[in-house]
Amino acid sequence: MMPSGGAAARTEQLTVLKISVHEMLNDPKVGALLSEAGETLPDEPWKAANLREMRRVWIHANAVERELVGALSRACSACELQWRDARLNSDFKLVLPYLSEVLNLTRQSGVSKAEVLGCSPYEALLDEYEPGAKTELLDKYFADLSDFLPSFLQAVLEKQDKQKPGVLPAGPFPVEEQRAFGAALMQVLGFNFDHGRLDSSLHPFCGGVPDDIRITTRYTDEDFTQSLMGVLHETGHALYESGLPRDWRYQPVGAARGMALHESQSLLIEMQACRSREFLSFAAPLMREAFSGSGLEWEVENLHRLYTKVEPGFIRVDADEVTYPAHVILRYRLEQGLIKGDISLEDLPTAWNGGMTELLGICPPNDSLGCLQDIHWYDGAWGYFPTYTMGALAAAQLFASATKDLPNISEAISEGNFSPLTDWMRRNVHSYASLFETEELIEAATGRPLDTADFKEHLLVRYG
Amino acid sequence: MMPSGGAAARTEQLTVLKISVHEMLNDPKVGALLSEAGETLPDEPWKAANLREMRRVWIHANAVERELVGALSRACSACELQWRDARLNSDFKLVLPYLSEVLNLTRQSGVSKAEVLGCSPYEALLDEYEPGAKTELLDKYFADLSDFLPSFLQAVLEKQDKQKPGVLPAGPFPVEEQRAFGAALMQVLGFNFDHGRLDSSLHPFCGGVPDDIRITTRYTDEDFTQSLMGVLHETGHALYESGLPRDWRYQPVGAARGMALHESQSLLIEMQACRSREFLSFAAPLMREAFSGSGLEWEVENLHRLYTKVEPGFIRVDADEVTYPAHVILRYRLEQGLIKGDISLEDLPTAWNGGMTELLGICPPNDSLGCLQDIHWYDGAWGYFPTYTMGALAAAQLFASATKDLPNISEAISEGNFSPLTDWMRRNVHSYASLFETEELIEAATGRPLDTADFKEHLLVRYG
Numbered sequence: 001m002m003p004s005g006g007a008a009a010r011t012e013q014l015t016v017l018k019i020s021v022h023e024m025l026n027d028p029k030v031g032a033l034l035s036e037a038g039e040t041l042p043d044e045p046w047k048a049a050n051l052r053e054m055r056r057v058w059i060h061a062n063a064v065e066r067e068l069v070g071a072l073s074r075a076c077s078a079c080e081l082q083w084r085d086a087r088l089n090s091d092f093k094l095v096l097p098y099l100s101e102v103l104n105l106t107r108q109s110g111v112s113k114a115e116v117l118g119c120s121p122y123e124a125l126l127d128e129y130e131p132g133a134k135t136e137l138l139d140k141y142f143a144d145l146s147d148f149l150p151s152f153l154q155a156v157l158e159k160q161d162k163q164k165p166g167v168l169p170a171g172p173f174p175v176e177e178q179r180a181f182g183a184a185l186m187q188v189l190g191f192n193f194d195h196g197r198l199d200s201s202l203h204p205f206c207g208g209v210p211d212d213i214r215i216t217t218r219y220t221d222e223d224f225t226q227s228l229m230g231v232l233h234e235t236g237h238a239l240y241e242s243g244l245p246r247d248w249r250y251q252p253v254g255a256a257r258g259m260a261l262h263e264s265q266s267l268l269i270e271m272q273a274c275r276s277r278e279f280l281s282f283a284a285p286l287m288r289e290a291f292s293g294s295g296l297e298w299e300v301e302n303l304h305r306l307y308t309k310v311e312p313g314f315i316r317v318d319a320d321e322v323t324y325p326a327h328v329i330l331r332y333r334l335e336q337g338l339i340k341g342d343i344s345l346e347d348l349p350t351a352w353n354g355g356m357t358e359l360l361g362i363c364p365p366n367d368s369l370g371c372l373q374d375i376h377w378y379d380g381a382w383g384y385f386p387t388y389t390m391g392a393l394a395a396a397q398l399f400a401s402a403t404k405d406l407p408n409i410s411e412a413i414s415e416g417n418f419s420p421l422t423d424w425m426r427r428n429v430h431s432y433a434s435l436f437e438t439e440e441l442i443e444a445a446t447g448r449p450l451d452t453a454d455f456k457e458h459l460l461v462r463y464g
Numbered sequence: 465m466m467p468s469g470g471a472a473a474r475t476e477q478l479t480v481l482k483i484s485v486h487e488m489l490n491d492p493k494v495g496a497l498l499s500e501a502g503e504t505l506p507d508e509p510w511k512a513a514n515l516r517e518m519r520r521v522w523i524h525a526n527a528v529e530r531e532l533v534g535a536l537s538r539a540c541s542a543c544e545l546q547w548r549d550a551r552l553n554s555d556f557k558l559v560l561p562y563l564s565e566v567l568n569l570t571r572q573s574g575v576s577k578a579e580v581l582g583c584s585p586y587e588a589l590l591d592e593y594e595p596g597a598k599t600e601l602l603d604k605y606f607a608d609l610s611d612f613l614p615s616f617l618q619a620v621l622e623k624q625d626k627q628k629p630g631v632l633p634a635g636p637f638p639v640e641e642q643r644a645f646g647a648a649l650m651q652v653l654g655f656n657f658d659h660g661r662l663d664s665s666l667h668p669f670c671g672g673v674p675d676d677i678r679i680t681t682r683y684t685d686e687d688f689t690q691s692l693m694g695v696l697h698e699t700g701h702a703l704y705e706s707g708l709p710r711d712w713r714y715q716p717v718g719a720a721r722g723m724a725l726h727e728s729q730s731l732l733i734e735m736q737a738c739r740s741r742e743f744l745s746f747a748a749p750l751m752r753e754a755f756s757g758s759g760l761e762w763e764v765e766n767l768h769r770l771y772t773k774v775e776p777g778f779i780r781v782d783a784d785e786v787t788y789p790a791h792v793i794l795r796y797r798l799e800q801g802l803i804k805g806d807i808s809l810e811d812l813p814t815a816w817n818g819g820m821t822e823l824l825g826i827c828p829p830n831d832s833l834g835c836l837q838d839i840h841w842y843d844g845a846w847g848y849f850p851t852y853t854m855g856a857l858a859a860a861q862l863f864a865s866a867t868k869d870l871p872n873i874s875e876a877i878s879e880g881n882f883s884p885l886t887d888w889m890r891r892n893v894h895s896y897a898s899l900f901e902t903e904e905l906i907e908a909a910t911g912r913p914l915d916t917a918d919f920k921e922h923l924l925v926r927y928g
Contacts, residue, residue: 002676003657003658003660003661004658005656005658006660006673006676008675009673009675009676010676192469194467194468194469195469195470196467197465197467208470209470209473209474211469211470211472212467212470212473249473250476
């Protein structure tokens with residue numbers, strides 16, 4: 001929403017806020033209180049979790065100098081702005097010096113944090129988004145997926161080639177009708193409009209606090225299917241926030257648990273539940289009614305084909321479930337190499353295009369379809385990408401456990417009843433907030449640590 | 465925009481922010497630095513003004529306890545919410561206990577600040593909105609207006625009765641067309657959309673920072689004239705903000721100077737410039753074009769009659785220039801009485817209705833048209849109302865001085881050229897930001913302290 005001329009002023013405001021937070025956390029009183037508390041862990045688990053989370057935040061803040069916090073904030077804002085131009089012009093060189101500054105400062109931050117956390121600089125960065133995540137485990141997941149996916153993808157593509165392709169219902173679909181329909185489905189999913197809103201923005205997101213959750217989507221007149229899945233995805237994030245325990249509001253133990261689990265909740269709704277034939281058989285008649293549609297393209301079978309189409313493409317955010325992990329694996333490899341210094345930033349476009357060719361068999365014709373497509377690195381988010389795939393794995397594993405516990409979940413969804421699914425998530429995920437570490441929580445909820453089995457099984461059932 | 469269920473959480477957030485700001489200001493280091501600086505005033509005026517403004521903010525913060533800041537923040541939020549219900553039900557008693565709490569805490573705050581500032585508790589509250597404002601001067605302005613206005617109003621009403629009444633062009637006027645037309649006029653006035661936005665909200669406002677200014681208005685399908693003047697009014701606020709000197713950004717000396725001067729800039733645009741026959745002769749053809757209008761109701765004469773209609777009414781925000789001061793005088797008397805304890809809160813509805821009968825000859829039939837109409841007191845803004853009339857006086861005095869310096873201002877406006885007016889304001893008002901006290905600034909710009917002469921002259925010329 002920001003007008004372009006506001007960037008410098010808003011950068012200063014954000015920087016001042018970040019420095020203020022940093023100063024508050026680094027007040028010697030905070031360190032003293034934490035070491036005082038350190039000798040004996042509280043008996044009650046929620047108190048112990050509070051202390052653990054306070055320490056984690058404090059360690060991250062304490063590991064870096066105030067000057068670095070300010071410099072990184074300003075460098076990221078400047079680079080992000082320049083990235084918009086570079087992407088528009090598809091010219092990586094335009095942003096290279098800015099990204100180089102961001103990378104250098106990010107590396108400094110990672111190195112400082114790594115010393116305190118006793119891990120690699122990359123893991124220290126990862127820890128900001130997914131506390132406790134280790135590259136050893138990530139390497140295992142990604143190796144397994146790299147083994148499984150290429151031949152599976154090939155088989156899916158061959159199968160799809162033999163089927164009738166999905167046909168997009170013809171528009172135009174007025175934005176106001178799309179909005180109203182999205183809001184109606186949000187209510188079906190359990191979103192409470194007394195405690196939240198649905199608005200528009202350039203990039204869909206979910207923000208706010210558990211009692212006032214704001215989600216957004218973007219609309220195009222020609223196609224309602226994309227904005228709709230955007231709404232359902234963000235509603236998954238919103239349901240997680242709204243399910244956090246009231247008694248722990250405003251406490252570290254009461255916050256959502258890391259980006260992987262957050263993404264698991266949105267993918268659970270979007271991918272596991274809402275791209276299923278069960279959900280689409282419930283939603284298809286409503287879609288027809290909402291958009292006064294008629295004809296074969298409004299049948300469940302066609303909508304299901306549309307929503308489960310697999311196709312290697314250049315753009316991560318447009319990718320399907322089957323090809324998505326390849327996009328993440330590429331970024332995971334590259335960002336590790338760049339942080340370590342094994343890859344030089346000048347070589348990023350070449351390395352990117354080589355990776356895409358190797359992983360998906362397609363080579364981006366230009367940088368805006370390649371290494372300029374995502375905002376993350378340019379905005380300073382290094383170590384974020386792996387959480388998308390961790391989220392996909394967790395979504396599959398949680399959904400499988402839920403449907404094993406409550407076999408009627410899918411039938412209920414086909415009747416527009418999400419309660420069995422969301423109640424299970426409330427009990428087994430949302431209500432624990434940050435009481436457990438991510439791995440503990442997944443093990444408690446599903447009976448085993450996070451792995452790739454249910455994700456692969458899900459892909460086999462839906463696409464195989 | 466907030467969903468109703470978000471109030472409690474947002475109240476907590478605002479309270480925590482207010483307490484944090486209070487704690488930062490009350491850090492002993494701040495007091496020590498200020499007294500260290502106090503012995504010798506800086507030579508350069510802008511440094512001296514910075515110090516003066518830092519002291520003022522510090523004094524206000526230092527005079528009250530942290531507990532009072534928190535209690536007042538929570539009481540105001542609770543009362544404001546309850547006020548919405550009370551106004552809807554037109555029942556003052558519903559909000560009485562909440563308002564009583566707000567008044568008690570506000571009085572405590574005023575008393576504490578008064579001791580440090582060496583003034584009355586009411587003046588201490590006034591000082592938060594209009595630094596340095598004194599009741600002695602306000603009493604003089606209001607006594608003078610109370611002398612002049614009643615018989616003048618009578619004469620205007622008699623004159624209007626003999627004329628043809630203005631006719632509202634018939635709608636509907638689609639919101640999107642209204643928005644586009646408002647934005648076009650904003651650009652005529654010099655609003656730069658690279659540094660700001662126009663959006664919608666329940667109550668029009670202007671917010672943001674000089675490089676990113678957000679204004680809003682509200683629309684109804686049936687009438688474009690109100691939203692349009694709303695946009696022009698807020699654009700006046702925006703032009704002030706955007707004219708603040710770049711070199712002083714983020715410094716106390718670089719901030720806008722109090723609410724009276726801010727209101728003077730919005731009224732200068734809305735009342736002095738844009739309700740004039742000159743502006744309407746420029747805008748009328750554009751209005752016709754924007755809304756595909758035709759007929760006599762789109763003629764300049766009719767639009768001018770619409771935009772200069774005088775009529776005593778219950779609602780302040782709907783009041784014309786002639787009756788507006790009576791609304792402010794009523795509130796000024798009542799809030800002083802309530803803070804002093806001369807009026808008991810239980811008697812507010814009666815006192816309000818008596819005052820309206822005395823000042824405008826009409827008695828509100830219920831409390832939502834009476835003492836429940838404005839959010840200010842219920843939200844803790846005591847001592848704010850007088851700045852509206854100070855702003856109206858300052859707008860008239862500044863406009864008169866500008867047109868005396870540059871006699872072509874009105875002719876330029878009739879051609880849609882606002883540069884002579886806004887350039888004069890940039891030079892004589894905006895560029896000084898908070899370098900001078902309000903009174904000094906007005907004297908420097910107009911050659912004499914603020915008084916009622918030009919305002920009365922303006923009313924005589926336009927309505928007499």
